[in-house]
Amino acid sequence: xxxxxxxxxxxxxxxxxxxxxxxxxxxxxxxxxxxxxxxxxxxxxxxxxxxxxxxxxxxxxxxxxxxxxxxxxxxxxxxxxxxxxxxxxxxxxxxxxxxxxxxxxxxxxxxxxxxxxxxxxxxxxxxxxxxxxxxxxxxxxxxxxxxxxxxxxxxxxxxxxxxxxxxxxxxxxxxxxxxxxxxxxxxxxxxxxxxxxxxxxxxxxxxxxxxxxxxxxxxxxxxxxxxxxxxxxxxxxxxxxxxxxxxxxxxxxxxxxxxxxxxxxxxxxxxxxxxxxxxxxxxxxxxxxxxxxxxxxxxxxxxxxxxxxxxxxxxxxxxxxxxxxxxxxxxxxxxxxxxxxxxxxxxxxxxxxxxxxxxxxxxxxxxxxxxxxxxxxxxxxxxxxxxxxxxxxxxxxxxxxxxxxxxxxxxxxxxxxxxxxxxxxxxxxxxxxxxxxxxxxxxxxxxxxxxxxxxxxxxxxxxxxxxxxxxxxxxxxxxxxxxxxxxxxxxxxxxxxxxxxxxx
Numbered sequence: 001x002x003x004x005x006x007x008x009x010x011x012x013x014x015x016x017x018x019x020x021x022x023x024x025x026x027x028x029x030x031x032x033x034x035x036x037x038x039x040x041x042x043x044x045x046x047x048x049x050x051x052x053x054x055x056x057x058x059x060x061x062x063x064x065x066x067x068x069x070x071x072x073x074x075x076x077x078x079x080x081x082x083x084x085x086x087x088x089x090x091x092x093x094x095x096x097x098x099x100x101x102x103x104x105x106x107x108x109x110x111x112x113x114x115x116x117x118x119x120x121x122x123x124x125x126x127x128x129x130x131x132x133x134x135x136x137x138x139x140x141x142x143x144x145x146x147x148x149x150x151x152x153x154x155x156x157x158x159x160x161x162x163x164x165x166x167x168x169x170x171x172x173x174x175x176x177x178x179x180x181x182x183x184x185x186x187x188x189x190x191x192x193x194x195x196x197x198x199x200x201x202x203x204x205x206x207x208x209x210x211x212x213x214x215x216x217x218x219x220x221x222x223x224x225x226x227x228x229x230x231x232x233x234x235x236x237x238x239x240x241x242x243x244x245x246x247x248x249x250x251x252x253x254x255x256x257x258x259x260x261x262x263x264x265x266x267x268x269x270x271x272x273x274x275x276x277x278x279x280x281x282x283x284x285x286x287x288x289x290x291x292x293x294x295x296x297x298x299x300x301x302x303x304x305x306x307x308x309x310x311x312x313x314x315x316x317x318x319x320x321x322x323x324x325x326x327x328x329x330x331x332x333x334x335x336x337x338x339x340x341x342x343x344x345x346x347x348x349x350x351x352x353x354x355x356x357x358x359x360x361x362x363x364x365x366x367x368x369x370x371x372x373x374x375x376x377x378x379x380x381x382x383x384x385x386x387x388x389x390x391x392x393x394x395x396x397x398x399x400x401x402x403x404x405x406x407x408x409x410x411x412x413x414x415x416x417x418x419x420x421x422x423x424x425x426x427x428x429x430x431x432x433x434x435x436x437x438x439x440x441x442x443x444x445x446x447x448x449x450x451x452x453x454x455x456x457x458x459x460x461x462x463x464x465x466x467x468x469x470x471x472x473x474x475x476x477x478x479x480x481x482x483x484x485x486x487x488x489x490x491x492x493x494x495x496x497x498x499x500x501x502x503x504x
Contacts, residue, residue: 004135006033007066014192020172073101086114106392108147118147162227175248197253206230207260212327212394255284262286273301283308290338299345309349317372318365343377358387359404366442373449444474
């Protein structure tokens with residue numbers, strides 16, 4: 001084993017694939033990396049690490065005494081946490097710190113103010129060259145994808161060619177004793193995912209779309225001329241990863257595919273469904289798209305293989321908002337066709353994702369969203385949330401150009417406390433606190449479209465113009481139905497936990 005000891009820190013995600021890929025890649029080159037997962041993800045609320053948790057982190061760093069520390073910065077949401085970690089490391093040690101992830105890719109100069117080195121883009125080959133340089137006491141400032149300090153402020157190196165063959169990439173590190181998990185004021189040694197009832201993975205990299213609110217389009221622009229952006233692993237490679245995970249975690253009950261959009265290649269999907277059913281046979285979840293997830297043969301094959309839940313991004317029922325603001329080109333007809341296909345294939349749980357509560361929308365836009373939701377084939381559930389102006393995404397420029405936000409307002413929002421940023425994304429909290437009562441009226445009606453009994457309430461509310469000025473009754477109904485949904489989710493989760501415990 002080589003002498004260089006890498007340490008990677010992941011924030012708010014115990015399954016963070018980025019650092020797991022880096023870890024497994026370094027293992028194949030003779031290194032012994034360690035991983036620390038600080039806090040877990042919670043879609044409802046999130047808090048900064050406690051002082052006890054920070055102490056556990058820094059004590060563990062001191063104990064491991066790594067050669068360098070890598071921190072993944074996927075989102076600006078956790079920027080304040082990362083800044084504190086960076087500052088504390090630099091205050092107490094002289095360990096080299098390297099930063100990577102989506103945020104680091106788009107803002108290398110800003111990240112260089114915190115870290116010694118910044119990695120842009122996919123990092124498997126980069127981390128090997130960087131670690132080899134440290135191992136051999138050689139300079140690393142000319143390695144592709146890296147940004148380092150220079151007399152001019154920052155030396156931003158060119159982006160290298162993308163790895164076209166994903167089957168060559170080592171599977172994410174899983175189940176090793178080289179990991180630590182810090183949460184609830186405790187530290188646990190070992191992979192926190194080994195006893196989880198679920199596992200997350202991707203079968204591809206890249207996305208064919210350029211939605212304005214997503215950083216993928218901006219990252220895709222960086223890779224222009226660097227090879228195909230959308231790449232797919234072969235089915236055998238995916239099965240090999242899953243079979244290994246099942247062996248290491250016999251209590252595994254569910255899989256989540258985090259491909260940007262799955263499925264999109266018919267031949268691949270049909271082969272996957274056949275092999276998955278024969279070799280894995282567990283329920284799985286995936287993300288889809290109205291223009292792509294609409295082949296009846298593919299969807300039926302996936303359901304037969306175990307597809308239990310699919311999330312389809314629609315974002316707005318207004319074609320103008322989708323096209324001009326969100327940079328999405330699907331038509332109403334394509335959305336309805338997708339819903340029909342999913343219903344006829346009997347997907348157990350269909351969720352439609354919408355972005356509401358943002359400065360672009362008008363009451364007329366919301367009315368169009370309501371009408372679209374009323375026409376979607378039931379059953380379905382809605383995933384409603386606010387718009388986050390993620391740094392480096394086109395939606396920032398659109399907002400400033402249209403005069404709905406200033407750069408000062410956008411930057412202020414991005415630098416809010418962690419919990420406040422998360423709460424602004426939760427639609428029901430934002431809706432309750434909105435100043436525009438008419439918009440709250442439309443939000444509540446949209447929310448109710450997912451329930452069979454909701455249509456009667458909607459027809460009643462549409463006749464009551466007074467509710468637009470005072471939607472308190474609708475908010476009470478919305479609150480009741482929201483508790484009902486949370487109860488259903490809690491019940492499903494409890495059944496899952498019990499089933500998992502009995503299996504073990």
